[in-house]
């Protein structure tokens with residue numbers, strides 16, 4: 001049967017998991033998604049309702065008692081006595097029960113990302129438990145809620161209980177029908193990857209819908225519309241577009257390009273790329289692995305910008321993108337500075353576009369469209385854009401308002417690179433225009449043979465002595481206030497998990513070359529996604545952005561048809577007595593399980609927004625790093641080829657990384673920026689801005705491969721290494737403790753900060 005579903009989203013991070021579950025029931029099911037505030041009031045939505053067979057009201061942050069601010073027009077909608085089948089989930093369920101006379105109260109023991117056994121009430125009787133037809137007496141499902149429908153109310157005659165769970169709160173209502181209506185709902189999350197029988201719930205509801213519409217006078221499904229109903233069809237089309245899902249660029253048929261690759265056998269030495277970089281006199285960017293792990297860190301990429309390299313820089317606060325050539329002598333610092341801040345002035349060699357960050361994505365899409373090729377290769381990168389995207393390039397952040405104008409994104413087009421395949425022991429020289437510098441090839445050949453001339457790695461894991469470091473850490477008082485605010489929001493139901501982060505500033509008494517600091521860092525904290533980016537892209541001028549990263553976390557990797565994300569959530573410090581076995585025990589407790597599951601479900605959501613097929617390939621494995629053990633899940637997206645989207649769309653739509661925000665993303669990012677982290681970093685000039693930290697670093701190759709890691713366990717500088725900033729944090733959940741989080745933040749901070757200690 002063709003069913004036309006209206007899905008009302010309350011800005012949750014699990015919406016598209018539900019939408020995909022609904023779509024999966026039937027090929028003919030059409031789901032139209034609107035937000036709960038797409039319309040200023042229910043009246044404006046009402047005329048469209050005849051287009052739909054049923055309504056699904058999704059989960060979300062907030063409390064129905066807060067009215068339009070939290071739930072948009074939903075209270076009004078349920079008060080309007082709709083004659084249409086409704087399925088309310090979590091927040092949707094709470095709004096529905098409230099309209100039927102129930103009251104919504106805070107749980108004593110809040111449940112975020114926890115699996116509970118749900119007991120189904122009695123067998124079918126009359127219109128009774130249709131929603132749970134063909135269910136076993138009990139099943140497991142995931143709960144994400146701070147609020148619930150109070151027990152005193154569900155014994156009222158309007159609310160017919162359909163299932164319960166029992167926990168420290170007593171008996172908690174998990175599902176109900178509103179008497180004399182075809183409104184149903186569940187408090188738990190059927191769409192979570194750790195919930196059972198979610199598909200059966202949806203298919204039962206769709207059957208209820210079908211029967212309702214068959215028996216009644218409603219025959220409005222769009223698929224049954226006649227040609228003269230084109231107006232209605234158009235209306236649905238308009239509603240379908242209420243949420244912007246445009247792609248970064250329009251995919252086209254690609255042609256192969258001759259790419260010049262020369263291979264050289266080399267040792268399988270994780271430090272080879274560092275040894276090569278040590279010998280380079282011209283600028284380079286490095287994406288390297290100092291540890292090789294399954295499916296990570298097999299390749300190190302040395303990208304060599306040259307005078308043909310186009311440099312894209314975006315300034316979120318100014319709404320400006322600048323485009324110029326790498327170290328173009330005709331672009332002076334003075335011209336550059338005045339061009340980006342004074343609107344519309346034209347300088348030779350420099351293009352300044354007034355655009356916001358969403359247009360920035362389109363600008364790089366337009367640029368790359370002309371460079372993409374159909375080549376396939378074993379190499380991850382053949383040339384293309386490399387660089388850094390800061391946290392504020394992602395969705396839902398608001399513009400900063402600071403004195404310091406710093407770049408939020410920097411991407412450089414690379415035509416020459418050296419790729420070290422650490423597994424196969426091969427070095428490749430790759431050139432798009434056959435202009436790979438000869439002297440460099442010869443130099444690398446010498447190094448691969450082990451003939452270095454006094455340029456080897458510094459033998460100590462220490463920075464040069466006699467330099468003092470002024471370290472400004474966040475205060476415990478400020479952290480405590482931010483932590484407590486986070487707990488308040490979690491209890492109120494405004495968020496399920498909040499990644500609370502801090503920033504530390506380090507000022508050396510003397511400048512140390514970033515490359516020197518990086519070498520020390522990667523020896524102290526080897527990681528699969530280490531990167532070195534010194535953007536000295538203005539001729540004879542110091543770098544205005546520098547990033548040294550030892551990230552353990554892949555954010556997103558893609559090729560033409562599939563993608564992979566590896567969210568890390570759950571951290572245990574490695575100290576003398578900690579073993580893998582013990583860490584595994586700690587990481588498999590409800591606190592860490594919930595923390596990881598929430599982000600895992602969020603990431604599935606981010607992919608389902610654009611893709612149909614998403615799988616969880618690893619559920620919470622424990623991985624060992626130099627200073628910590630981490631809980632890692634692996635999520636894959638498939639069949640990108642069948643959609644209008646490419647990897648860059650997935651990147652754009654899923655930034656900032658969920659593991660750095662918490663869930664639901666929109667509200668949590670907003671709370672972090674405007675309330676929680678606002679006063680936490682008073683020692684920084686641009687507070688309220690995370691900058692590079694929490695963003696991503698990586699590449700977009702011309703053969704449409706990409707790989708981006710999360711900017712954590714890193715340091716970055718906006719003043720040419722005169723001072724460094726280090727971000728660190730962790731997810732705060734209802735099961736966190738202040739001391740535990742404070743310690744975890746320090747553990748992560750120390751993984752990079754240690755290079756400035758015991759020098």
Ligand SMILES: C=C(O[C@@H]1C=C(C(=O)O)C=C[C@H]1O)C(=O)O
Nearest residue numbers: 569570571659712728729730731
């Ligand atoms: C916030 C950081 O790390 C993030 C938070 C983690 C956690 O809460 O367990 C783990 C890895 C990262 O996604 C950090 O390193 O600063």
Ligand SMILES: NC(=O)CC[C@H](N)C(=O)O
Nearest residue numbers: 059060090091146147493
């Ligand atoms: N997942 C949800 O929809 C949560 C609903 C509500 N904000 C609560 O915390 O209870």
